[in-house]
Amino acid sequence: MTKEPLLEIKDLYARVGEKEILNGFSLTIHPGEVHAIMGPNGSGKSTLSNVIAGNPAYEVTAGHILFKGKDLLTMTPDERANSGVFLAFQYPTELPGVGTALFLKTALNAKRRFEGKPDLDAVGFMKRLKPRAQALGITDEMLKRPVNVGFSGGEKKKMETFQMAFLEPDFCILDEMDSGLDIDALRTVSEAVNVMREPHRSFLLITHYQRLLDYIVPDYIHIMVNGRIVESGDKTLALKLEEKGYEDYK
Amino acid sequence: MKITNNLCLLTHNGQSETLSAKPGLWEIIVPGGEETVLSALVFSGDLSVRVVLTEPGASCRLKCVYLAGGDLKSRIRFDVIHRSGETVSDQIVKGILTDQASVSFEGRIRIPRHSQKCEAAQNHRAVVLTDQASVTAVPELEIYADDVRCAHGSAIGALDQTQLFYLMARGVPEEVAKKVLLRAFVRDILDPSFETYVDEWMEEHV
Ligand SMILES: Nc1ncnc2c1ncn2[C@@H]1O[C@H](COP(=O)(O)OP(=O)(O)OP(=O)(O)O)[C@@H](O)[C@H]1O
Ligand SMILES: [Mg+2]
Numbered sequence: 463m464t465k466e467p468l469l470e471i472k473d474l475y476a477r478v479g480e481k482e483i484l485n486g487f488s489l490t491i492h493p494g495e496v497h498a499i500m501g502p503n504g505s506g507k508s509t510l511s512n513v514i515a516g517n518p519a520y521e522v523t524a525g526h527i528l529f530k531g532k533d534l535l536t537m538t539p540d541e542r543a544n545s546g547v548f549l550a551f552q553y554p555t556e557l558p559g560v561g562t563a564l565f566l567k568t569a570l571n572a573k574r575r576f577e578g579k580p581d582l583d584a585v586g587f588m589k590r591l592k593p594r595a596q597a598l599g600i601t602d603e604m605l606k607r608p609v610n611v612g613f614s615g616g617e618k619k620k621m622e623t624f625q626m627a628f629l630e631p632d633f634c635i636l637d638e639m640d641s642g643l644d645i646d647a648l649r650t651v652s653e654a655v656n657v658m659r660e661p662h663r664s665f666l667l668i669t670h671y672q673r674l675l676d677y678i679v680p681d682y683i684h685i686m687v688n689g690r691i692v693e694s695g696d697k698t699l700a701l702k703l704e705e706k707g708y709e710d711y712k
Numbered sequence: 713m714k715i716t717n718n719l720c721l722l723t724h725n726g727q728s729e730t731l732s733a734k735p736g737l738w739e740i741i742v743p744g745g746e747e748t749v750l751s752a753l754v755f756s757g758d759l760s761v762r763v764v765l766t767e768p769g770a771s772c773r774l775k776c777v778y779l780a781g782g783d784l785k786s787r788i789r790f791d792v793i794h795r796s797g798e799t800v801s802d803q804i805v806k807g808i809l810t811d812q813a814s815v816s817f818e819g820r821i822r823i824p825r826h827s828q829k830c831e832a833a834q835n836h837r838a839v840v841l842t843d844q845a846s847v848t849a850v851p852e853l854e855i856y857a858d859d860v861r862c863a864h865g866s867a868i869g870a871l872d873q874t875q876l877f878y879l880m881a882r883g884v885p886e887e888v889a890k891k892v893l894l895r896a897f898v899r900d901i902l903d904p905s906f907e908t909y910v911d912e913w914m915e916e917h918v
Contacts, residue, residue, distance in 0.1 A: 515881045516877075516880075516881070517877050517881075518873070518877065519873070519877075538880065538885075538886065539877060539880035539881050540880045540881075540883050540884055540885045540886065540889075542881075543880070543881055543882055543883035544883045549881055551878075551881075554878075555874050555875055555877075555878035556875075557875055557878065557879070557893070557896065558896065559895075559896025559897060559899050559900060560892055560893070560896045564892075565879075565882070565892075568879075568884055568888065568892060569879075569882040569883050569884055572882075572883040572884045572885060572888065573883045576883065608896075625882065629882070629883070
C-alpha cells in the first residue's frame, strides 16, 4: 500500500488511576479501511477509544498515536475532533439544558472556524441536518430535546450515529454501536455507516457480535485481550470467535 | 445597564419593576390567588428578600441566579414566612463562582404552629470553577406546624468533566463548552430579560 496511514498507534500504554489498561497496543489504519475490534469485557476497548478521543481521565504512560502524520496525543480533544476524529460513545453523555439543535450547530461551527470557514447560516444548517436526520429516524421532537436526555438506549446510539453523519469526520470509532439496537435500528444505522464509506474515510468498529459485521463488512478483525491485540485476521476470524469464544487467548 | 459591583436585578411576576443597582431588603406580601414569581440575578453585594404568605392558596416561587467573580463577596438571604396555612413556597437558587469570589446563601423557611398543610421547598446548587472561590449554604428551618411538607437540599460541585469532554469530543473548544454548560445550568430558572447580562458576565469571567 502506497497510501500514508490515517492512524498509527504504536506501543501504547495507558491507565486510569493506578490501573494499567492498555499494555503495548499497536494498530495501523489506512484511509478507506474498516477495522473491527472484538474482545472480552474489560479488555480495554473503550479505554482505547477514549484515549484516541483525548479523554483526560485516562493517562497515556508510553507510546504514540499519529493521525494524518501528526502527533495526536499533544492535541486537545476539540483539536482532535476538528482534525477528523469522531468517537460514537458506548455510553453517550446526557447534557441537561443543552438543546440538541444548538449542540449540533455549536459543534459544526466549531469545526468550520477551525478550518477558517464562516459559520453556517440557518438555511445551510437545516439543509445539512434534515436528510441525515430523516435517514436515521431522528425526529424533530428529538432534536428539540436536550442532548440525550430521556432518550432510550437505542435512541442514544442512533443519535451518536446521526452526529457522525452530520459532522462527516474522517475517522470514526463506533464503540458498541450495536448494543441496545433493535433489528431494524441495527440495519438503519449500519446503512448510515455504509453510505459514509469512502476512500478517504476509515472506521474502527468495536463490537461483541458477529451480526454487526454481516451488515458492515470489515477489512480486518482484531482480537483484543488485556490491553493489546493478540490476533488479527480477515472477517472469518469473527466466525471462529463465535464458535470458540476467548478461551484460547486467556 | 452595565454590570457593576453591588448589582442585583429583580423581576416581580415578570416585570422588572425593581431593577436596581442597590441591593437591599425586599419585602413581598403574597395574598392568595395567582402564584407570585420573583426572579433575581445577583452579581455581588447583599440581597435580602422576605416573602410573607398571608392567605390560604398563596404561593410564591423564588428564583435566584448568582454569578460571582473577581474577589467579590455576596450574601443572599431568603426569608419565607408561611403566615397562613395552605400556602406554598419554592426557593430555587443556582450559582456560578469563579476567581476568589465568595457567596453565602441563607435560606429561611418559617412555618408557625397554626399554619398547617403548607408546602415549602428550597434547593441550592452551585458550580465552583476555581479552588479559591467559596460558597456556603445555610438552610434555616423553623417549622412548628406538624402537618406540612418541607424539602431542602444543596449541592456544590465542579463543572461536570464528563459533559465537558463530550462537548469537546465534538469539536467544541473548552471555553465555549464551559459557557454552553453553564448557560444550560442556569437557564431553567433565569428570567429571559437577564440573559444578556449572563452572556456579558460569562464573556468576562469564564
Ligand atoms: N474511569 C475508570 N475508573 C476505574 N476503572 C476503569 C475506568 N475506566 C475503565 N476502567 C477499568 O478498565 C478496564 C477496561 O475497561 P474498558 O471500558 O476499556 O473495557 P471494554 O473492553 O470496553 O469492556 P466492555 O466490553 O465491557 O465495554 C476495566 O477493568 C474497567 O473496570
Ligand atoms: Mg467498552
